[in-house]
Amino acid sequence: MSVIYDRVALIGLGLIAGSMAHAMREGGLAREIVGFARSAETRDIAREIGLCDRIEDSAEAAVAGADLVVLAVPVGAMGDVAAAISPHLKTGATITDVGSVKQSVIDAVGPHIPQGVHFIPGHPLAGTEHSGPRSGFATLFRNRWWLLTPLPDSDPEAVARLSGLVRAMGAKTDTMEAGHHDLVLAVTSHAPHLIAYTMVGVADHLRRVTDEEVIQYSAAGFRDFTRIAASDPTMWRDVFLHNRDATLDILGRFTEELFMLQRAIRMEDGQQLFDYFTRTRAIRRGIIEAGQDTEAPDFGRVAMTPKP
Amino acid sequence: MSVIYDRVALIGLGLIAGSMAHAMREGGLAREIVGFARSAETRDIAREIGLCDRIEDSAEAAVAGADLVVLAVPVGAMGDVAAAISPHLKTGATITDVGSVKQSVIDAVGPHIPQGVHFIPGHPLAGTEHSGPRSGFATLFRNRWWLLTPLPDSDPEAVARLSGLVRAMGAKTDTMEAGHHDLVLAVTSHAPHLIAYTMVGVADHLRRVTDEEVIQYSAAGFRDFTRIAASDPTMWRDVFLHNRDATLDILGRFTEELFMLQRAIRMEDGQQLFDYFTRTRAIRRGIIEAGQDTEAPDFGRVAMTPKP
Structure with missing residues (x-):
């Protein structure tokens, strides 16, 4: 005690x-x-x-x-x-x-x-x-x-x-300082959450791809987004409404960047994509070295029991 | 044998x-x-x-x-x-x-x-x-x-x-059928990967928020994106170049949806945000019930040893 x-x-x-x-x-x-x-x-x-x-x-x-x-x-x-x-x-x-x-x-x-x-x-x-x-x-x-x-x-x-x-x-x-906190969190948390909610919403709307397929084949990446998008709706509504400016700022930057990569795909600029993906890989390494995530593959995800 | x-x-x-x-x-x-x-x-x-x-x-x-x-x-x-x-x-x-x-x-x-x-x-x-x-x-x-x-x-x-x-x-x-596969995977895997790469790239560019802070405080959501964005650059460059049309189609829908949510934040439409986040939560439940992910909180993430 x-x-x-x-x-x-x-x-x-x-x-x-x-x-x-x-x-x-x-x-x-x-x-x-x-x-x-x-x-x-x-x-x-x-x-x-x-x-x-x-x-x-x-x-x-x-x-x-x-x-x-x-x-x-x-x-x-x-x-x-x-x-x-x-x-x-x-x-x-x-x-x-x-x-x-x-x-x-x-x-x-x-x-x-x-x-x-x-x-x-x-x-x-x-x-x-x-x-x-x-x-x-x-x-x-x-x-x-x-x-x-x-x-x-x-x-x-x-x-x-x-x-x-x-x-x-x-x-x-x-x-x-509070304002700095709100900007840092807009990058590390608020924008990623809105993006995850959005991607899950897109999948939900797609009628050509049945719900069942989206769910069955979610392990290819999508399921990570659904975990974040399962967070408490009231809490997150309030976060976005109350950190509006910083979140919109980061989302604006995100959209610019996404458009640049979309354009690289459309123009078949493989070198630009490769260079970009190589840089982002290094950030993951930094996070693991800082002790902020596990090095185990796939988060060391808990094994699941097969379901019928 | x-x-x-x-x-x-x-x-x-x-x-x-x-x-x-x-x-x-x-x-x-x-x-x-x-x-x-x-x-x-x-x-x-x-x-x-x-x-x-x-x-x-x-x-x-x-x-x-x-x-x-x-x-x-x-x-x-x-x-x-x-x-x-x-x-x-x-x-x-x-x-x-x-x-x-x-x-x-x-x-x-x-x-x-x-x-x-x-x-x-x-x-x-x-x-x-x-x-x-x-x-x-x-x-x-x-x-x-x-x-x-x-x-x-x-x-x-x-x-x-x-x-x-x-x-x-x-x-x-x-x-x-191959074409259907490519569309389903654009939703469940290819678009989510590009989005994760993009978000990590945005964080990398931000000079107002030092690299160290992004990494130190990544556990608030961002670190999940960095795992996906640590995937093999050559493999993913080729995926985007070779599933170009389906990926661009899904990314287009994603951007529309993101703009709608950004607008809701800007207009302070809390009800729209709340309803949206409530729907996406249900999809996570479906994935767990389908045995495609663990129910354990935070993926049952492997505990990390504190680092100095």
Whole structure:
């Protein structure tokens, strides 16, 4: 046991909050974990599986007396939740969030933070395509980055304490400016997700190629896209709406680049294609060397049982 | 031991041919496996690791007396190889290929096939991002599809025998018309690969976001794209050049769809985004139910050792 916060309140009980609950328990990092989710069904499941020490029926009750409050709701819901809990936050408490976009969360939540409460926005770069209160697991954050985007006036001690919790859950932590975060994530996450959703949507629309064929023969590359495109629709709708400019910027660059490669195919410029594909291969090597993905072929994909 | 072909000649010794060699040996499916690769270095490695029973220094020598000849070279090289080996093929032999495009291989190889030799084009939907003579493994084809696109005059017995070999290596087999194959694969494989290459290329070009950040924070989605974009450049250059029309058709549809979603982001049409993402999620479910991917979160990705 090395308690970092006496009482932690988790607002929203999906994959990230659930994994935090498991990880904090495993490490004995909080004396009490209190949870709240807007949906009664989610609260019932959380109670049934004992996800937290206590599940409250209102966010206000959940945050009362908490030393750390974690907003783990879709980015578009952060402002309303902050407005509701604001009068109930304990002086000296820290409030953080786990949203995939940072500047818009700061704009929405910041104005509701009372004097004497530390607001330290954050974003764990961890997740799976699963969602909901049953999807969390203690090792989700292990060896993953958890970025913090403190405000210019954030209290260094409060930041250090939150970093300590994050590291104790297995994550690596770094701080950066919110706008820069949003641009980096537009490249590494938001644009790739929209592109994957789009490709899966194209396959869905194609009537000449029956659904069954697309699914049966998906292992040729397409299935990787479907994993990403199976992510939580509400969360991702909000990400795109709230990191609009950076995402559209990257998508614009993507389209230019795609047109150039389409043109190379049309003009049969094999050398251009070969050179391009050789450069991209090197990036994969960098990611493996940085310990950000497995070297095992095909992600060391779990073998599947043949189905009839 | 249940020998299906007495002597099998593998022309090209990359991931697919290497995996065939391992799988045929494990199952005792061929009495002798002969190999050839254009590069002397590849032949040396193949000899060193004992990939085949015998490695020849010419394709002509490798195919002499073979009952099954497998063309496992990039799609753009198939025609030249077929022309070279044609006079040396044994009467009654079967020749197949493992190219990712079928119509252009039929056009390039077909005219060189002598009377009395069975040409049965094929395509195993199996692979990893690795390539070369050391990358093969016996279980690559297990529970994967291996499509055959026989010609209208293909001998049914010869097709059945080749199907038998493919199934004995663990694959599932189906036949389809070559043009239809090329369209289905444009959707499930060729367009997704080009899109992944493009996204990785965009990240590579971005100077505002340093390379290091793109790599460090790649786990947020981008790294999945980099795996696909690490595939063999020569093979993929040839795929795009030889399945040009179908690939450009699908990429055109993709761009239309992407523009629609970009517009929804720009116009803040959250409902359209949410509905779209909900539909694509269902496709993932179909793929898992069809046994074409693992249900484990994040592909059951192999855990990585933290690196300094």
